[in-house]
Amino acid sequence: MASLATRSLSKVPDRREAGRPGRARAFREGASPYLYVLPAMLLYGTFVCYPMLRLVQYSFTKWDGTSTPNNIGLSNYNELIRDPLFWQAFRHNLEWMFAAIAIPTLIGLALAIVLARSHLFGRTIFRAVFFLPQILSSIVIAAIWQWLYSPSFGAINAALKAAGLSSLQQGWLGDTNFALPAVFIAWAWTAYGFAMVILIAAIQSVDEEYFDAAKIDGAGRLRQMTAILLPAIRRPLTVVMLMNAIAALQAFDLVFIMTKGGPINSTMVLALYVYQNAFISLRVGYGSAIAVVLGIVIVISSLVFLRIRGLWGGKE
C-alpha cells in the first residue's frame, strides 16, 4: 500500500516543474546520477584506467623507462611465450593460488565456526588475536618469519632440535623444495584472518531456527554444518576464495623481502618478475607485457570463480 501511495504521489506534477518542458526534466533526472558518480569516475579514469591503457601500450614497446619507447609490436609477447622463467613464475603463482584458495579459507572457516557457534569464553579476545596478523605490515610479517625460518638462529630449527628432531631441521628459505611453501605459510598466516572475519559475519547471519529444526530432525553437528551452514554461507565463502585467489596472483611483497625469488628462482612469481624486468633490468616494455598477462590471468580466474559461484548459488 505504501508503495502504491508513493507511486501515485510521484505522479502529481511538482509546481516548480510545471512550467518547464518535460524533456529538460527528463534529461535532468537522467543525468543527475551520472553527475554524482562523475568525480569518482574521473579519479578512477585518471588513476586506474589511464595507467592500465598506458601499461598495455608500453607492452608493445622496447623501453628502458627513461628514453623514448620504440614500438616493437608483439615481440615482447613472443619472447614471453618462449621465456622459461616466465612459465616457472606462472606455475608458482598457480600453485600459490590453489593453496591460497584452500588453506587460509579452511583455517578461517574452522576458526569462524568455533568462534561464532560455540560458547567459548573470551571469544572477542580470540577473534582479535587471530585477526592480528592481518593488520601487520608485510615488513613485519617477513621479519618475523625470516627469523623463524633462519637456519642458524631460527625458532623452528631450535624447536626441532629441542624436540630431538634435528634430522628435520632445514634451511627453509634456502631449499628449492621448501622455499615456496615456506613463504606461502607466512602469507597464509596473514590471510586466514580475513577469511575468518568475513565468515564469522556470514555464520552469525544464519537464522538459528534452521539449526533448531535440524536438531529436532536428529541432525548431528556434522550434518548441520554440511546441510545448513555451508549452503547458507556459500556466497561469502566464494568471495573469500576469490579474494584469496586474486591476492595469490598478486603475491609480491613477502617474496621480495624474504627470498627475492630465490633460491635458484624457486620462489619467483609473476609480480616479482615484472619488478625485476621493469626496475632492475630496465626492460619496462617486457615487464609491462608480463603485467598485462598477469592481469588477464586474474580476470579469467575471477570469471571462473563467478561462474562457479553462479552454479553454486543457483537461481536467486
Add this chain to the structure above:
Amino acid sequence: MNDSQRDARPARLGEGVSRRDFLAMAGLLAAASPFALAACGSSGGGTSQSSGSQSSSSQSSSSQSSGSQSSSSQSSSSQSSSYQDLTVWYLTGSPAETKYITTLSDQFGAAHKIKATVTPYDFDPINRQLKLAFPAGNGPDVAYANPDRDDQFVYQQKKWIIDLSAAAKEHGWLSRQAPDVTSYWNHQCCEDQLTGMPFDLAAVGWFYNTEIFNKHGLQAPTTFAEFESNLQALKSAGEIPIAGTGQSGYPFEQAAHALVERDKLFALLMHDASATFNDPGFVEALGYAQSWVRDKGYFQPNMLATSGTDANALFTSGKAAMDITGTWHNADFVKTAKFEVGFFPMPMINTALPWTMGGYSPNNQWMISSKARNQTEAIDYLDFMLGETAARVLWDNSDIPAYRFKTPLTPTSKVQGDAYAAMGKTKTGVFINNIGGYFTTQYIPVIQALYAGKTTPAQTAQQLQDNYKKTLQGQ
C-alpha cells in the same frame, strides 16, 4: 514481475555471470588491480624498505641534530618551502655509517646555516627511486649512490646529474684523492666528465676471528696453499670455517680475481663484446666456489638460506671463523664483535697475475642533481664531505676514506689497518654483478644453482656467458 524481481534477475553477459557479478568483479579488480608496475614500485622493497629507512633516518637525525628536524616527510615539505634546505639520499646498509653521516651532515648544516637532511636508502630502493625522482624533478639535491652501468651511467646520459669538473678544479678535489680512485667509475662511465666523486674505498675479502685463529695456531694466509690449509685445519677442528650468504657471488668472485686476468674482468664490466665467461679461469673459479660451498663444506650449513645479515651475525657471535663480505661492514664488526677482527685479501691462485682484490673499488659516488635548486650549497656539501674533517670521521669509524691524508693515520682497529694495508698491496677489482641488465637479475640464481650442485662449473660458465650476451643485446 515487480521491481525487486527485476533487480534480482541475472542479466546474463555470459553463461552464469550476471551483470551485477560482472560489475562486482570489475570493482574487485579495480581495488586489487594487478596492472602492477606501479604497485610493484609501491609495495615492493622500495616503499617498505625505504620507509623503514626513512623513519630510521628521522629517528637518528632528530636524536642527534640540535634543533634540526630531519624527518623525511618534513624534508619533502621543506623542499618546496625553503631554498636553504639540502636533501641528501645516501646509500648504506650500515647503522653505524648512517649515524656518522648524519652527524657529519648536521655539522655541515650548523656551519653553513643549512638544514641538510639525510635519508638513508638500501641498494635497490635508492636506484629505483633515483630513476623516478631525477627526471620528475623531485629527487634529492645530492645523492650518494651506486655508480654501475644501470645507474650512474644512465643518470649521466640523461643529464640528470651535473658535471663536477669545474667544482673539482675550483675546490681542489682531485688533489685530495689518488687519480685512479677518482677515475675508477668516471673512466668507465664518461671519460670527458666528472659525474661523481668517490667518498670511501671498499673491498670484498676475508674477515677473520683472531681468537679462533690464535686458538688453532693459524695466521692470516699470504699464499693460496696457506689459505686452503687454514680452511682444512678449521674444518678438522670442528669450526665453521666461513660464514657467507647464498645471496651473493662472493666466493666465486674471490676465486675469479685470483685466477683471471684483471683486464678480462674489467672488459666484462665495460660490456666488451669479446669478453667471455668461458675463459678457463672462470670455469676453474666456479669449481673452487662449488667445492668450498658444497663438497668441502667450508661454509655453514644451509648457506643458500642464510641472509647476509645472518652470515655476519654468525661471524660476530663467534660461531664462524671467517666471514666473506665487504669492508663497508668494518664499523659494524668493530662495534658488534666481542673479539678482534682481522682482514686479509684473497691470495692469488695464479701467482703469475698481479694481486687483484675482488670488489676493491671506490664504494659509491657523490652526485649532484642537475635540478638541484641549491647547487652552490650542494657543492659546498660535497666539498665538506670530501675534505679532511669528514675523512677523519670515516677513519675513526673504521672506514677507509678515499681522501689521502698527508701523514698516515694510526688505524683505529685491526680490521681497518689490515684492510688499508691490503688496499695498498693489491690492485682494484670489480663486482661482477655490476654488469647490469638481464645478467644482474639472473646472476645470483645461476650461482645458487652451482652452490646447490644442480649445475657444473662449465655449465654455469656457459649460463653466465649466455646471460652476458643477452645483456649486450639489450635484454
